[in-house]
Amino acid sequence: MKVFLNLIILLSIIFPPVVSGQEEILIGLIPEENIFRQMDRHRPLASYLSRKLGVNVRLTILSRYGDIVDSFVSRRMDGAFFGVFTSVLAMERLGVEPVVRPVNLDGSSTSQAYIFVRKGSGINGIRDMKGRRIAFVDRATATGYLYLIALLRENGISNLDSFFREYYFTGSHDASVHAVMDNRADIGIAKGRVFRKLSEKDPLIKNELVILFRSPEFPDTTLCLKKDMPESLKKRIRDTLLNMDRDRDGVEVLKALGAIRFMPATRDDFKAFFDVAKKAGIDIRNYRYR
Amino acid sequence: MKKRLILSLGLLFLLFSIGSLLSIVYSYKITQDLKTVINLHRVEIIRQNLVINLQTVQSNLYTTGTVFGKELDVIVDNVAALDNSIRSCSGCHHSKEMTARLKDISSTIEQYEDAISYLITTTANQERIERLKMVAVGIGDILLHKTQEMSFIANKRLNEKTLKAIDAINKSRVILFITLIIAFFIALLIAFALTHQITRPVSRLVKAARAIAAGEIGYQTDYRDSTEFGELAESFNTMSLSLKEKQERMLHYVKQLTGLYNMTLSFYRLKDMDEVFGRLCMEIAELLDANQVELFLNDRKKGDFISHQAAYGLKVREPLSIPDNKVKSLFNLFRGEPIVSNDPDEIEGLSPILRGGEKNILVSWLSRKERLLGFIKVADKDEDFSEEDARLLTILSGHIAVAMENSELYKSLERQMIELREAQEQLIQAAKLAAIGELAANVAHEINNPLTSIIGFVELMKEYDDIELIKNRLEIIEHESIRARDIVRELLNFARKRPLQLSDVDINSILREVSLLTGTQAKSARVQIIEEYGEIPKMIGDPNQLKQVFVNLINNAIHAMPEGGRLEIKTSRIDEEISIIFKDTGTGIPADILPRIFEPFFTTKREKGTGLGLSISYRIIEDHGGRIDVESEEGKGTTFIIRLPVINPAFKEKFDRIKRG
Numbered sequence: 001m002k003v004f005l006n007l008i009i010l011l012s013i014i015f016p017p018v019v020s021g022q023e024e025i026l027i028g029l030i031p032e033e034n035i036f037r038q039m040d041r042h043r044p045l046a047s048y049l050s051r052k053l054g055v056n057v058r059l060t061i062l063s064r065y066g067d068i069v070d071s072f073v074s075r076r077m078d079g080a081f082f083g084v085f086t087s088v089l090a091m092e093r094l095g096v097e098p099v100v101r102p103v104n105l106d107g108s109s110t111s112q113a114y115i116f117v118r119k120g121s122g123i124n125g126i127r128d129m130k131g132r133r134i135a136f137v138d139r140a141t142a143t144g145y146l147y148l149i150a151l152l153r154e155n156g157i158s159n160l161d162s163f164f165r166e167y168y169f170t171g172s173h174d175a176s177v178h179a180v181m182d183n184r185a186d187i188g189i190a191k192g193r194v195f196r197k198l199s200e201k202d203p204l205i206k207n208e209l210v211i212l213f214r215s216p217e218f219p220d221t222t223l224c225l226k227k228d229m230p231e232s233l234k235k236r237i238r239d240t241l242l243n244m245d246r247d248r249d250g251v252e253v254l255k256a257l258g259a260i261r262f263m264p265a266t267r268d269d270f271k272a273f274f275d276v277a278k279k280a281g282i283d284i285r286n287y288r289y290r
Numbered sequence: 291m292k293k294r295l296i297l298s299l300g301l302l303f304l305l306f307s308i309g310s311l312l313s314i315v316y317s318y319k320i321t322q323d324l325k326t327v328i329n330l331h332r333v334e335i336i337r338q339n340l341v342i343n344l345q346t347v348q349s350n351l352y353t354t355g356t357v358f359g360k361e362l363d364v365i366v367d368n369v370a371a372l373d374n375s376i377r378s379c380s381g382c383h384h385s386k387e388m389t390a391r392l393k394d395i396s397s398t399i400e401q402y403e404d405a406i407s408y409l410i411t412t413t414a415n416q417e418r419i420e421r422l423k424m425v426a427v428g429i430g431d432i433l434l435h436k437t438q439e440m441s442f443i444a445n446k447r448l449n450e451k452t453l454k455a456i457d458a459i460n461k462s463r464v465i466l467f468i469t470l471i472i473a474f475f476i477a478l479l480i481a482f483a484l485t486h487q488i489t490r491p492v493s494r495l496v497k498a499a500r501a502i503a504a505g506e507i508g509y510q511t512d513y514r515d516s517t518e519f520g521e522l523a524e525s526f527n528t529m530s531l532s533l534k535e536k537q538e539r540m541l542h543y544v545k546q547l548t549g550l551y552n553m554t555l556s557f558y559r560l561k562d563m564d565e566v567f568g569r570l571c572m573e574i575a576e577l578l579d580a581n582q583v584e585l586f587l588n589d590r591k592k593g594d595f596i597s598h599q600a601a602y603g604l605k606v607r608e609p610l611s612i613p614d615n616k617v618k619s620l621f622n623l624f625r626g627e628p629i630v631s632n633d634p635d636e637i638e639g640l641s642p643i644l645r646g647g648e649k650n651i652l653v654s655w656l657s658r659k660e661r662l663l664g665f666i667k668v669a670d671k672d673e674d675f676s677e678e679d680a681r682l683l684t685i686l687s688g689h690i691a692v693a694m695e696n697s698e699l700y701k702s703l704e705r706q707m708i709e710l711r712e713a714q715e716q717l718i719q720a721a722k723l724a725a726i727g728e729l730a731a732n733v734a735h736e737i738n739n740p741l742t743s744i745i746g747f748v749e750l751m752k753e754y755d756d757i758e759l760i761k762n763r764l765e766i767i768e769h770e771s772i773r774a775r776d777i778v779r780e781l782l783n784f785a786r787k788r789p790l791q792l793s794d795v796d797i798n799s800i801l802r803e804v805s806l807l808t809g810t811q812a813k814s815a816r817v818q819i820i821e822e823y824g825e826i827p828k829m830i831g832d833p834n835q836l837k838q839v840f841v842n843l844i845n846n847a848i849h850a851m852p853e854g855g856r857l858e859i860k861t862s863r864i865d866e867e868i869s870i871i872f873k874d875t876g877t878g879i880p881a882d883i884l885p886r887i888f889e890p891f892f893t894t895k896r897e898k899g900t901g902l903g904l905s906i907s908y909r910i911i912e913d914h915g916g917r918i919d920v921e922s923e924e925g926k927g928t929t930f931i932i933r934l935p936v937i938n939p940a941f942k943e944k945f946d947r948i949k950r951g
Contacts, residue, residue, distance in 0.1 A: 168412065
């Protein structure tokens with residue numbers, strides 16, 4: 001009997017158990033930054049998980065933040081790296097469960113929204129923004145849209161069409177930064193982490209842009225898994241990700257991702273977001289993000 | 291030669307090493323050139339992939355937002371492929387210009403990616419979207435242009451490199467070919483020189499070996515050098531010389547032995563040594579290469595040793611007589627060993643046997659059973675006498691001494707033989723006379739009858755007047771006289787002592803004659819003679835002797851039948867023999883004396899016989915190459931069986947000689 005058990009254990013090591021009935025795990029990505037770089041960053045992670053779980057893990061990217069909630073269902077995704085807003089939307093509407101989130105290279109696991117303008121643009125506060133062009137990221141982002149809406153609401157502004165000369169959605173945080181840099185917009189809002197990353201690569205950003213507002217800390221990108229995924233699989237995915245930093249291959253994958261490890265994520269992490277959403281006057285359940 | 295071999299092989303090895311090294315170097319160079327060309331071709335493929343991927347992305351862009359628009363994931367994959375193309379391209383080019391261009395393209399691709407990403411992710415009015423699209427398409431076009439430009443440069447470089455590689459390959463081929471040809475000829479030259487150096491001495495040595503094999507013993511090769519072949523040639527010459535010396539020595543020995551053999555052989559064929567002494571002296575001189583050979587023999591009567599008249603090379607041929615005591619004292623002084631002296635004057639006691647002026651001397655003794663028969667003196671050899679000469683002469687002397695003794699013995703034997711033969715002849719004659727004695731009475735009786743008839747007829751004739759009657763009676767008288775004369779003649783013939791007379795003999799005729807002689811005796815002894823003569827051939831023999839045998843056997847038979855009886859005489863041919871049987875019905879011979887009946891002087895008829903009859907008969911038959919057997923049973927009779935060969939080779943030869951005269 002003992003021998004038989006040992007044999008099973010040995011075989012399970014040599015041939016990692018295939019998730020029952022699961023041919024592939026499809027993970028969605030939000031266009032947090034340039035979609036190609038976003039895919040590049042996450043590809044090693046998908047390969048790593050495929051190896052560890054014994055099932056192919058495939059990535060899919062979305063052109064819109066908000067699309068992810070609809071696409072999650074239509075494309076039968078098993079999980080997705082959501083932004084803070086889309087996490088909350090998915091939790092509320094699809095019942096997905098937050099599992100882990102990456103700890104950034106600087107040790108943080110949260111992110112702020114930056115509202116920035118070009119130096120010498122004459123914009124120093126909310127009032128100066130009137131009649132200017134603004135580049136949002138997406139309606140379904142906290143750090144690329146919601147925070148500014150909340151600020152505007154605090155300042156009694158609720159009609160964007162009349163307040164701004166033009167407003168549009170770049171779809172990604174870096175695109176917002178570049179839009180202001182390229183003078184395709186006067187004001188921009190983007191995730192602080194992305195802004196800092198771009199600033200490091202391109203010093204002009206630091207020199208030419210000035211940050212007017214910083215939001216409270218929101219939980220950064222979070223991996224949420226679908227509600228009906230077997231608990232055992234969820235556990236294995238969570239355990240694999242949480243233990244990655246102890247594995248040489250895992251460390252390399254984390255490096256490509258721009259993280260030092262993964263940490264557990266819970267619903268409680270999103271409290272700050274709800275405050276802002278409240279200020280922005282948003283009802284999550286009925287919010288139209290298109 | 292070993293050094294030369296090592297050097298030559300080393301040189302060959304070096305040559306081929308250089309050739310191999312050159313081949314490796316040029317192969318490496320060619321491979322490198324080809325590698326460059328292949329790489330450039332690979333680059334061209336990569337570039338083509340880049341262009342294809344770029345065109346795919348461009349088409350994705352143009353169709354974005356239309357029904358032909360691709361899924362975002364597909365676009366992302368296409369861009370990733372484009373990115374990979376440029377990355378693989380960057381990995382292999384190192385030229386500054388190309389690196390700068392690739393960097394530029396890389397950066398443009400990044401911009402392109404950004405522009406596409408903006409276009410895809412941006413949600414704005416149509417005008418902005420179109421603008422973003424135009425921006426992306428514009429960058430894509432620039433990228434295509436740059437890629438085409440790079441392709442042009444790459445193609446140019448590819449052509450240059452290809453031409454250079456082909457040129458290098460051609461050059462390498464020529465150099466390798468020339469190297470190969472040169473190496474081949476140098477190797478050929480070395481091999482030729484080496485082969486020549488090896489084969490030349492070998493062929494000379496082979497020639498020398500063949501010369502020796504062909505019988506040219508002592509052949510010397512004139513090949514000389516400082517290599518092992520030179521040493522071999524020298525050893526070969528030494529060996530050849532040694533072989534020659536040995537052969538000469540062997541031939542010398544053979545000559546000596548042949549001489550010795552011929553000389554000694556002649557001794558044993560001769561009865562008289564005097565016949566060979568002359569030739570012997572000459573042959574000894576030849577055998578020992580001496581100029582003088584003299585033989586001294588002991589004169590039994592005088593006691594001195596006198597030089598034999600047969601000598602060789604003597605200047606003074608007068609006989610030399612040396613007193614017995616002087617010779618014997620020399621013999622004793624040297625204990626019978628040969629005297630070898632290359633300075634004869636130095637030896638004391640030698641002077642009596644010297645004639646003066648002998649340069650050197652060798653004396654060997656002729657002695658037999660402690661009797662000194664004489665000695666041989668050999669002198670004046672051109673070279674010194676050796677121990678070997680002494681040994682040879684001693685052997686010869688031994689043989690001469692034996693031959694001399696044999697000669698003496700032979701002479702003595704011959705004398706004895708003559709005496710014996712004379713005695714035998716006398717015995718035969720005596721036996722014959724004894725037989726005649728026995729015959730005489732019968733003969734007298736036999737003659738008496740005709741004589742009585744003659745006398746009777748003569749008495750009657752005195753009274754006859756009739757001449758015809760007288761004539762008739764005279765014929766009877768003549769017949770009876772002839773008969774008497776024949777009997778007497780036969781007896782005389784038989785009695786006459788004569789030597790062996792061979793002639794063609796008819797056994798049956800002889801038996802008839804003998805029967806005539808013995809008929810009366812048989813009749814008076816009441817013995818009936820039954821003659822059965824078969825058809826037998828003539829044979830060579832002495833009829834008189836054979837007659838003696840038959841008379842003897844018939845007489846014996848008649849004596850063995852004192853009460854009368856029957857004697858059967860039969861002849862027949864059995865194979866190559868003539869068989870003559872005398873079978874009587876007499877008293878027979880007791881078994882204990884039967885084996886002795888042919889012994890001389892053995893007789894059972896003390897008062898009548900000499901005891902020689904059967905023994906002489908036996909010898910006569912033996913002389914004729916035949917034999918006599920006897921079978922006897924006491925009280926029943928005796929059978930003598932004579933078997934004579936039809937052809938007796940010894941007699942035939944003798945008879946043929948007589949016939950030839």
